[in-house]
Amino acid sequence: MEVPILKQGLYLIASIQAALSDVDLVHLRDALAEKVGKFRARGVIVDVTVLDVMDSFASRTLRDLAHMTRLRGAETVIVGIQPEVAFAMVQLGLTLEGVDTALDLEEGLAFLDKKTKRHTPRG
Amino acid sequence: MASEAVIPINSDVDVVAARQKGRELAVELGFVSTDLTLLATAISELARNIIRYAKHGEILIASVQSGERVAITVVARDKGPGIANISLAMQDGFSTSGGLGLGLPGVKRLMDEFHLVSDANKGTTVTIKKWKR
Numbered sequence: 001m002e003v004p005i006l007k008q009g010l011y012l013i014a015s016i017q018a019a020l021s022d023v024d025l026v027h028l029r030d031a032l033a034e035k036v037g038k039f040r041a042r043g044v045i046v047d048v049t050v051l052d053v054m055d056s057f058a059s060r061t062l063r064d065l066a067h068m069t070r071l072r073g074a075e076t077v078i079v080g081i082q083p084e085v086a087f088a089m090v091q092l093g094l095t096l097e098g099v100d101t102a103l104d105l106e107e108g109l110a111f112l113d114k115k116t117k118r119h120t121p122r123g
Numbered sequence: 124m125a126s127e128a129v130i131p132i133n134s135d136v137d138v139v140a141a142r143q144k145g146r147e148l149a150v151e152l153g154f155v156s157t158d159l160t161l162l163a164t165a166i167s168e169l170a171r172n173i174i175r176y177a178k179h180g181e182i183l184i185a186s187v188q189s190g191e192r193v194a195i196t197v198v199a200r201d202k203g204p205g206i207a208n209i210s211l212a213m214q215d216g217f218s219t220s221g222g223l224g225l226g227l228p229g230v231k232r233l234m235d236e237f238h239l240v241s242d243a244n245k246g247t248t249v250t251i252k253k254w255k256r
Contacts, residue, residue: 019139019143020139021135021136021138021139022135022138023135023136052146052159052160052163053142053160053163053164053167054164055164055167055168055171056168056171056226057171082160084156084157084159084160084161085160085164087157087160087161088160088161088164088233089164091161091229091232091233092164092168092226092229092230092232092233093215093226093229094229
């Protein structure tokens, strides 16, 4: 199950459509790290609204994804973690430390606008 | 209404299949949404441990009835290397430090009942139960 990655301005938006296997998740991570360079993106949004389970592997892979894209010069924000998924994650000790999150796509875009502006040289 | 399923666990796609089966059964039994997620997440972690440490195993998901109450029992078993130090495996390291990083204390927190049997070189069986609320 390939995750479609859309380019919108300076951002890449990966919208997860269905449950992902480990291999799919690793694919997504690598595809985004590569596409950040290809499209010279400054921000990445990963929308996980449809995911009903975020287990240890998924959490770790998303964290790696966020750190990899940051090393490539783009900020990543994870959006759409459902309340019960958040509860399960906390019980498992999966806090996505060091990773930015936002409520939904709209908030994610606003977050990136603010965050990337700070680094954009003026004039 | 007794139903059960056995899902062989041999690769990462089976992890997804197992947790979806668990969720399906829990939906049939009328579990609340939060508990569907907790159950599916617990199954995912147990299936993942099988792949990581034993390579192969199986997950058995069944409904059990006790008087008026209904529960789902999940048995995750493998014939892998087993867990040498069970108390260490059950130590809460929040998967970062301490503990063995098996996530078992987390799985225990997600469930109502948790039982672990493991013998070196004979394998591991984890049994968990979630009651319908």
